[in-house]
Amino acid sequence: MIRISDLSYHHGRTQVLDQVSLTIPKGGITALVGANGAGKSTLLSLIARLTPLQTGSIHVGDLDVSRCPSDMLARNLSILPQNTEVAPRLTVRELVSFGRYPYHKGQPTSEDHTKIDAALQDFDLTPLADRVLDTLSGGQKQRAYVAMTYAQDTDYILLDEPLNNLDIAASRSLMQTLRHLSQEKGRTIVVVMHDLNYACAYADHLVALSNGKIRAEGHPSQVVTNGFLSSVFSTDAHVHHVDQVPVILV
Amino acid sequence: MHARRLIAMGAILALFAVLYMVLGAKGNWNFILPFRATKLAALLLVAVAVSTATVLFQTITQNRILTPSIMGFDALYVLILTVAVFVLGGQGLIRLPPLAVYGVNTVMLVLASLLLFGTLLAGARQDLMRMVLTGIIFGALFRSLTAFLQRMIDPNEYAVVQVSSYARFTQINTDLLLISTILTLLTLGFVWRMRHRLDVLALGPDMATGLGERPRRGQIEALILIAVLVSVSTALVGPIAFLGLLVVSLARLITPTAQHAVLLTSAALISCIVLVGGQMVSERVLFLAAPLSVVIDFIGGFVFLALLLKGTRR
Ligand SMILES: Nc1ncnc2c1ncn2[C@@H]1O[C@H](COP(=O)(O)OP(=O)(O)O)[C@@H](O)[C@H]1O
Numbered sequence: 001m002i003r004i005s006d007l008s009y010h011h012g013r014t015q016v017l018d019q020v021s022l023t024i025p026k027g028g029i030t031a032l033v034g035a036n037g038a039g040k041s042t043l044l045s046l047i048a049r050l051t052p053l054q055t056g057s058i059h060v061g062d063l064d065v066s067r068c069p070s071d072m073l074a075r076n077l078s079i080l081p082q083n084t085e086v087a088p089r090l091t092v093r094e095l096v097s098f099g100r101y102p103y104h105k106g107q108p109t110s111e112d113h114t115k116i117d118a119a120l121q122d123f124d125l126t127p128l129a130d131r132v133l134d135t136l137s138g139g140q141k142q143r144a145y146v147a148m149t150y151a152q153d154t155d156y157i158l159l160d161e162p163l164n165n166l167d168i169a170a171s172r173s174l175m176q177t178l179r180h181l182s183q184e185k186g187r188t189i190v191v192v193m194h195d196l197n198y199a200c201a202y203a204d205h206l207v208a209l210s211n212g213k214i215r216a217e218g219h220p221s222q223v224v225t226n227g228f229l230s231s232v233f234s235t236d237a238h239v240h241h242v243d244q245v246p247v248i249l250v
Numbered sequence: 251m252h253a254r255r256l257i258a259m260g261a262i263l264a265l266f267a268v269l270y271m272v273l274g275a276k277g278n279w280n281f282i283l284p285f286r287a288t289k290l291a292a293l294l295l296v297a298v299a300v301s302t303a304t305v306l307f308q309t310i311t312q313n314r315i316l317t318p319s320i321m322g323f324d325a326l327y328v329l330i331l332t333v334a335v336f337v338l339g340g341q342g343l344i345r346l347p348p349l350a351v352y353g354v355n356t357v358m359l360v361l362a363s364l365l366l367f368g369t370l371l372a373g374a375r376q377d378l379m380r381m382v383l384t385g386i387i388f389g390a391l392f393r394s395l396t397a398f399l400q401r402m403i404d405p406n407e408y409a410v411v412q413v414s415s416y417a418r419f420t421q422i423n424t425d426l427l428l429i430s431t432i433l434t435l436l437t438l439g440f441v442w443r444m445r446h447r448l449d450v451l452a453l454g455p456d457m458a459t460g461l462g463e464r465p466r467r468g469q470i471e472a473l474i475l476i477a478v479l480v481s482v483s484t485a486l487v488g489p490i491a492f493l494g495l496l497v498v499s500l501a502r503l504i505t506p507t508a509q510h511a512v513l514l515t516s517a518a519l520i521s522c523i524v525l526v527g528g529q530m531v532s533e534r535v536l537f538l539a540a541p542l543s544v545v546i547d548f549i550g551g552f553v554f555l556a557l558l559l560k561g562t563r564r
């Protein structure tokens with residue numbers, strides 16, 4: 001469970017988050033949605049302490065995010081920031097290996113190597129393992145970054161727009177992997193996404209943010225309605241239902 | 251793959267070192283060899299200090315163009331020393347134990363660089379051109395302040411500190427060799443212990459934090475180590491503008507890697523080869539009048555321009 005209370009954040013004069021209080025349930029996939037600039041990335045960065053807290057508090061499981069040691073946080077929570085791009089010339093395997101760093105601090109054990117191989121396997125990266133990142137397509141790179149986060153093997157996983165650059169097959173395969181992780185291994189996964197149809201199809205819980213405030217929260221089938229689309233996204237698109245799952249035709 | 255190249259570089263270095271020792275050594279070897287060995291040791295020390303400081307700096311700022319000397323670290327060291335002469339007088343300075351002077355200078359450089367560069371580094375990756383400009387302005391400022399103070403000091407007084415505005419590999423300040431060796435070895439020990447953390451820091455602050463590192467702390471630790479290494483090399487031979495850039499760029503070409511264990515070793519070996527080999531050729535073979543540092547800065551300067559043009563076009 002992630003408990004956020006009275007969280008406010010501002011960049012200079014811009015109020016990015018305004019008194020956000022939110023509980024993200026343990027286990028399952030939580031989709032975080034909202035228009036561009038709503039504050040989604042800021043919220044994830046605060047949860048993972050990439051950005052220092054200004055006011056309010058965040059607890060991830062038993063850990064107080066503002067207090068706990070960095071390496072302990074990294075063994076409980078992993079994050080894939082938005083638009084990740086690393087400078088050095090890394091191979092896919094080297095990148096994924098960094099996911100194990102919080103455990104081995106530089107000297108990987110055989111268990112680490114097993115987990116690295118498994119991550120490469122699960123994200124169809126084995127044939128690309130020795131390629132340098134610069135030589136991959138956007139989608140292949142994105143998969144490598146997600147695989148690194150996956151190799152970190154934490155109870156809490158935060159992903160900021162992981163579906164960017166992914167084709168339909170890779171997107172579905174990623175969401176199915178995430179569903180498997182949440183259902184079989186009890187992981188708590190928070191995903192920022194733009195495509196509401198993916199959110200409706202895969203998420204167990206949906207949180208909508210707009211102008212730094214929570215506008216709606218709950219199971220996607222209850223939250224995603226015509227009124228929701230117009231109030232949160234200011235669009236008059238219509239919601240249909242297929243097998244009780246909301247579907248938005250664009 | 252890299253191991254073989256590192257071994258080859260080690261062999262080349264060993265060959266150059268032997269040639270440097272024995273080439274044209276006529277007369278009493280009991281006198282010549284220890285004399286040359288001292289100079290060789292100083293060259294190796296300077297080479298490793300410069301290459302290591304450059305790798306550290308490029309990692310914490312996540313760029314491959316800027317180096318401590320381009321950012322004005324060496325100029326700052328010379329300025330601090332000049333201020334000391336100005337305040338105490340050359341004779342006053344000479345009466346103090348040289349170790350104390352050296353120690354105080356090093357500490358001053360550590361403090362000054364934390365103060366000046368500590369806050370700047372955070373934004374380095376986002377704004378490379380601003381960093382370049384800041385470095386050039388700092389360097390020019392430190393050098394003109396130094397020149398200004400020097401003009402107010404009696405030249406005889408100033409001569410005692412033995413620093414000039416460019417590196418002189420033929421006039422190595424060997425009095426400081428022992429303490430420099432100890433300082434450098436200690437610092438290198440810390441750097442080596444940091445090598446895996448450096449790999450993670452090179453991924454950028456967000457990724458590093460996500461993996462449990464504290465980038466800010468890593469930057470400050472690295473800055474302290476850089477300041478110590480710069481004061482070692484500047485105290486021994488004087489400021490060297492582009493050696494670091496030259497050898498680290500070569501290392502990235504010859505052993506492309508994301509592992510600091512390899513990069514640090516490779517850059518150190520290349521740096522030693524360039525300094526020892528260059529000094530051997532210019533002293534023993536060509537009997538050059540032009541100092542080696544001029545040649546190195548000339549080539550390194552071109553590398554700097556090329557990287558700058560490539561970097562800004564990207
Ligand atoms: N470094 C920054 N400086 C100033 N404003 C920022 C900065 N980063 C983000 N913002 C502002 O914060 C708001 C939320 O940004 P973000 O969390 O990235 O939104 P989202 O991920 O929902 O698109 C935006 O209005 C953006 O302009």
Ligand SMILES: [Mg+2]
Pocket residue numbers: 040041042082160
């Ligand atoms: Mg965002």
